[in-house]
Amino acid sequence: MPDTDIRVLVVEDEAIAAEAHTAYLGRLTGFVHAGTATDGHTALRLLSAAASLGQPIDLVLMDMTLPDLHGLDVSRRMRSAGLVTDIIAITAVRDLQVVRGAVAAGIVQYLIKPFTYATFAQKLAQYRDFRLQLGTPSALTSQTDVDQAFASLRTPSELPRPKGLAEGTLAAVVDFVKTRSRPISSSEVMDELGMSRVTARRYLEYLAESGSVLRSPRYGTPGRPENEYSWRR
Amino acid sequence: MPDTDIRVLVVEDEAIAAEAHTAYLGRLTGFVHAGTATDGHTALRLLSAAASLGQPIDLVLMDMTLPDLHGLDVSRRMRSAGLVTDIIAITAVRDLQVVRGAVAAGIVQYLIKPFTYATFAQKLAQYRDFRLQLGTPSALTSQTDVDQAFASLRTPSELPRPKGLAEGTLAAVVDFVKTRSRPISSSEVMDELGMSRVTARRYLEYLAESGSVLRSPRYGTPGRPENEYSWRR
């Protein structure tokens, strides 16, 4: 459905970086590259042109360091112009003031260069989920619904590995879950990997929390329901 | 330390609501009520006055429905003026466009009226955590750090669920009931979700008790009448 595709404008002065972003975009479903601007004024012009043509840009990948304007200035001018386009900031600068300003300017994600494709994809996927949740008009019925939408925007997909989890064990569990196409329970991991149920569960739970595996209760048998975990690509 | 207290401006045209918000604020540590505005222009004037006095407002509790301007307009004008003050939106309107606009205008939290003090306190506490993480200049060293800071704005805990109800199961049932426009019986939930009738009924009954779902008996067939449940918006 091209109708629901998210139209993306890349704002980046370095040609190589701009091409990289565009290439990354092409690998994601649901996103369309709608143009590239190499400075702030061009970006603003493209944005209003697209809006008046009835094909507004949905999302801007905005580099913060531009030749003419700072990315934050571009964002602020967009807001002044009444554009509700969402913005993902891309920057090499880890500046506190910039982050604070970014939040105030309504920037939905903040990517620090250099980043891997995986990181890029995750941030955009989160944004896509966010839009999806807001996309259905009937969805917004309660505080919880709004909270959910905000959560998908702001929950990091990659949690730092907390204490109590060993790298080797984690790798073993990840490997095991990956090889099974069927959802598995913590008991199965216990049996197959020879670890205790407690340990198996701790790792699976961490993976579920970090979003790498899907968790859902398994019904049908007496007793407390068993959670089953399946690797999500 | 009054130095680190968060200075809050309440923007609300109804006196009773404004007082309530102020009273709520007083019960929280780390926040100071810095003033109240009953319309958008006054709010903007107070904000720039405070900023030029060197005592900028850190946070605005902004009602969306004001006599002169829409809350979103006030937010946009704040951004145009270069104010990095954070904003928590308070509104009775569950409007998709408003939520989208709110995100674009850099609104950090979105509270739907009416809300309990618990909800209010939770949202503000989350905001305080967010500031705390951005407050230490050395903290921002990696993508993970930024992610963590954003994450404190997400909803960490939901309302306390009574014992005996699993979070995942409840979510599944709520989701199922929501998607059906027709009233459904516990047997249908049993069949569709693969759980037992007892379990399905327990969750439906809880939802009916808590008021999010409507319950009424269904006549016309032999046997004891069946209760049917329908989502109430």
Next chain:
DNA sequence: CACCGTTGCGGTCATACTGTTCACGATGCG
């Protein structure tokens, strides 16, 4: 129209099995 058998869901338990917690033992590192 009053009564009664039939029917099928409502409501309650004991039960079964897992999730969760806790304190301790094992392992590694300085």
Next chain:
DNA sequence: CGCATCGTGAACAGTATGACCGCAACGGTG
């Protein structure tokens, strides 16, 4: 040897299930 990190067993708590009984409407029957 002391400290931090991790895995484990055991005890406790949580939660879905099957079975069972009772109830409320239906539909004959007199």
